[in-house]
Amino acid sequence: xxxxxxxxxxxxxxxxxxxxxxxxxxxxxxxxxxxxxxxxxxxxxxxxxxxxxxxxxxxxxxxxxxxxxxxxxxxxxxxxxxxxxxxxxxxxxxxxxxxxxxxxxxxxxxxxxxxxxxxxxxxxxxxxxxxxxxxxxxxxxxxxxxxxxxxxxxxxxxxxxxxxxxxxxxxxxxxxxxxxxxxxxxxxxxxxxxxxxxxxx
Amino acid sequence: xxxxxxxxxxxxxxxxxxxxxxxxxxxxxxxxxxxxxxxxxxxxxxxxxxxxxxxxxxxxxxxxxxxxxxxxxxxxxxxxxxxxxxxxxxxxxxxxxxxxxxxxxxxxxxxxxxxxxxxxxxxxxxxxxxxxxxxxxxxxxxxxxxxxxxxxxxxxxxxxxxxxxxxxxxxxxxxxxxxxxxxxxxxxxxxxxxxxxxxxxxxxxxxxxxxxxxxxxxxxxxxxxxxxxxxxxxxxxxxxxxxxxxxxxxxxxxxxxxxxxxxxxxxxxxxxxxxxxxxxxxxxxxxxxxxxx
Numbered sequence: 001x002x003x004x005x006x007x008x009x010x011x012x013x014x015x016x017x018x019x020x021x022x023x024x025x026x027x028x029x030x031x032x033x034x035x036x037x038x039x040x041x042x043x044x045x046x047x048x049x050x051x052x053x054x055x056x057x058x059x060x061x062x063x064x065x066x067x068x069x070x071x072x073x074x075x076x077x078x079x080x081x082x083x084x085x086x087x088x089x090x091x092x093x094x095x096x097x098x099x100x101x102x103x104x105x106x107x108x109x110x111x112x113x114x115x116x117x118x119x120x121x122x123x124x125x126x127x128x129x130x131x132x133x134x135x136x137x138x139x140x141x142x143x144x145x146x147x148x149x150x151x152x153x154x155x156x157x158x159x160x161x162x163x164x165x166x167x168x169x170x171x172x173x174x175x176x177x178x179x180x181x182x183x184x185x186x187x188x189x190x191x192x193x194x195x196x197x198x199x200x201x
Numbered sequence: 202x203x204x205x206x207x208x209x210x211x212x213x214x215x216x217x218x219x220x221x222x223x224x225x226x227x228x229x230x231x232x233x234x235x236x237x238x239x240x241x242x243x244x245x246x247x248x249x250x251x252x253x254x255x256x257x258x259x260x261x262x263x264x265x266x267x268x269x270x271x272x273x274x275x276x277x278x279x280x281x282x283x284x285x286x287x288x289x290x291x292x293x294x295x296x297x298x299x300x301x302x303x304x305x306x307x308x309x310x311x312x313x314x315x316x317x318x319x320x321x322x323x324x325x326x327x328x329x330x331x332x333x334x335x336x337x338x339x340x341x342x343x344x345x346x347x348x349x350x351x352x353x354x355x356x357x358x359x360x361x362x363x364x365x366x367x368x369x370x371x372x373x374x375x376x377x378x379x380x381x382x383x384x385x386x387x388x389x390x391x392x393x394x395x396x397x398x399x400x401x402x403x404x405x406x407x408x409x410x411x412x413x414x415x416x417x418x419x420x421x422x423x424x425x426x427x428x429x430x431x432x433x434x435x436x437x438x439x440x441x442x443x444x445x446x447x448x449x450x451x452x453x454x455x456x457x458x459x460x461x462x463x464x465x466x467x468x469x470x471x472x473x474x475x476x477x478x479x480x481x482x483x484x485x486x487x488x489x490x491x492x493x494x
Contacts, residue, residue, distance in 0.1 A: 022453055023446035034449075042453035049457070053479040054472060 003055040010184035015048035017191045025198050029082065036078035040071050044191060056180045059164065062106065068164065069102050069122060072157055075194075076129035079150070083137060091129075098122035123161055130154030134197060146200020153193035160186050221290045222304060225273050226266040233485060234265050234360045237383055240489035241364025241376065244441050256319050257367050261360050264312030264327050268334045268356075270305035274298060275339050283401040309335075316363070323367040330359025347408040350391055354384040361489075378437040379492070385430035386485055389462060392423050393478040397471075420466045423477070427462035431455035434488050447491045458484050 018041040026037045047067065050058060058064070073095050080091040102122055105115040131154035138148035163179050163186075166172050172179065238261040242254060273280065273291055280292035290296040309331055317324030334356035342349035358380035365376035395402055395409040396416060402409045410419040438451055461477040 019450055019453075023444075023450040027446055038449050038453065042456065045453060046457035046460075049480060049483060050476055053476050053483075058472075 003051075004181075007056065007181070007184040008052050010188045011048045011052050014184070014188045014191045015045050015052070017188070017195050018042070018045035018048065021191075021195050021198065025195055029078075032081045032088075033078040036074045036081065040074035040078070041191075041194075043067060043070055043074075044187075048187065051184075056183065059180070059183075060168075064164070065119065065168065066102060066106055068161065069099065069119070069126075072123060072126040072130060072154075072161070073099055075154075075157075076126040076133075079129060079133050083133060083142075094125070098126070119165070123158075123165075127154060127158040127161065131158065134201075143201050147197055149193045149197030149200065151197070153190050153197060156186060156190035156193065160190065221296050222270075224290055225270045225296065225301060225304070226308075227269050227273075229482075231262065231265045231269060233482060234357065235261050236486060236489045237379075238360035238364040240493045241361035241366075241379055242368045243364075243493035244375070244379065244437075245365060245368030246441075247368045253319070253367065256315065257323075257364055260312050260315040260319065260327060261363065262312070263308050264316065264331050265360065267305050267307070267309030267312050268331045270301055270308060271335045272339045274301040274305055275335075276343075277301075279405040279407060282405050283398070285398050285401050320367060320370070322370070322372075323363055326359055326363040326366050326372075330356050330363065333359065344407060347410045347413045349408075350388065350410070351384075353391070354387040357387050358383040375437050375440050378433050378440070382430050382433035382437060382488075383485070385426040385433060386481060388426040389423055389430065389458065389477060389481040392419050392426075393465070393474050393481070395419075396474055397478065416469070420469060424459075424462040424466045427458050431458055434492075438492060441492060443491060443494070447494060451488060451491050454484050454487050 021041045022038050022045065025041075026034050029037070077091060077095045080087055084091070098118075099122075101118045105118045131151050133151070134143070134147045134149075134154070135151035137143045138145050138151070160183065163173060163183070167176060167179055174182075235258065239254070239258060242257050273289065277289075277291045277298060280286035280289050286292060291298065291301050313324060313328045313331060316327040333352050338349050338352040338356055342352060361383055362372065362376045362380040365379060366372055369376070392410055396411050396419060399409070399411055403412060410422060414422075435448070435451060435455060438448055443451070457480060458477075461473065461480055464473045465477055
């Protein structure tokens with residue numbers, strides 16, 4: 001499927017938003033959240049540039065599973081480090097162990113459902129953190145209401161992850177062409193809600 | 202049907218010539234080199250002078266375009282036998298060699314002349330770029346050794362150095378680092394190109410790294426040069442005093458370059474090669490913008 005000019009434009013806008021977030025949107029935070037958000041948005045930026053260069057077919061590469069896990073892991077680490085100080089060490093351990101587990105189960109020829117279970121657990125927990133933590137904090141009034149947009153971004157990242165995972169598993173929820181057509185818009189919406197949420201926090 | 206006036210015919214003829222000349226200056230490559238020159242000037246963050254900036258842009262554009270036309274004039278026999286280039290106006294005879302030589306010389310003389318008039322040191326650096334490119338790289342080494350790329354790289358690093366020299370009035374360490382960044386960035390672009398069009402270069406009997414040392418060594422050279430390019434750009438960025446956020450962004454983009462470079466070594470494929478080739482240009486353009494802010 002050829003990548004349309006509109007898809008390229010949406011990906012370019014996503015890349016620019018991610019670049020803005022890395023350069024300006026996370027100024028003044030502590031070192032670990034800055035590093036975590038830089039990794040998350042940085043991967044998003046480079047991924048969008050590669051999607052523009054190579055087309056959406058590149059999503060079929062096995063590396064995508066590993067790379068796409070780093071985004072929710074790093075973003076959730078940044079959020080936990082900022083807002084759940086007593087969970088910092090535990091969550092950092094989970095992030096490192098989770099990433100390692102995905103790396104190992106994807107790199108080595110594991111039989112059975114272990115690779116899928118590991119992926120679901122790591123993706124699921126980090127996705128829930130991104131969705132729930134900002135939503136709860138905003139609802140409690142601990143942060144400004146706009147921070148809930150980060151939670152919305154978390155929901156969108158989860159949706160994108162689900163669509164891609166089922167597609168790669170051979171049981172697509174939607175037709176492949178439809179998924180590839182809506183993905184750039186989904187990525188842009190996700191990044192825009194993240195950027196707006198952090199700005200309004 | 203109305204007959205066109207002699208004036209309209211003359212204008213149409215000029216437009217047709219200009220349309221033929223455009224491929225001779227390789228607009229994308231010239232634009233990227235021009236962008237490095239402007240970034241070199243802006244990286245000094247001296248009080249902005251619109252007129253000087255315009256002068257830098259015009260002189261570099263003329264000199265880079267001139268040297269490109271002269272290269273194409275000399276390499277027209279190679280272009281004619283390569284699939285990728287046989288349709289170029291000089292190779293297929295739409296522009297005569299004498300006309301191209303005249304155009305190349307005029308552009309080069311105007312470019313270097315303007316540069317010397319603006320500042321002798323700036324003019325010297327612009328001239329050095331042209332000299333390395335046309336005389337050392339194209340006339341002397343390109344058909345003899347694959348190492349000619351080094352001199353092509355040195356020449357490619359001159360616009361950014363020239364821009365910096367124009368702003369600071371001297372050749373400083375930052376300028377040399379920026380120049381080095383371009384020099385070592387060039388293999389990520391040119392060597393991936395020579396792997397992609399390996400057969401073309403073979404048929405033209407041009408020695409390249411892949412034909413001399415093999416693909417594996419070429420990929421290792423690409424990875425190594427990407428590391429040095431990214432490091433030079435990073436150190437120059439720190440020395441210039443680029444804001445922390447923009448440095449972070451440079452680090453992210455450099456990481457992308459390094460990952461792709463290593464992918465060409467450990468997971469070589471046509472797709473990875475092509476993505477590195479394209480990404481390298483984006484990387485350079487983005488880095489130039491970040492250095493200028």
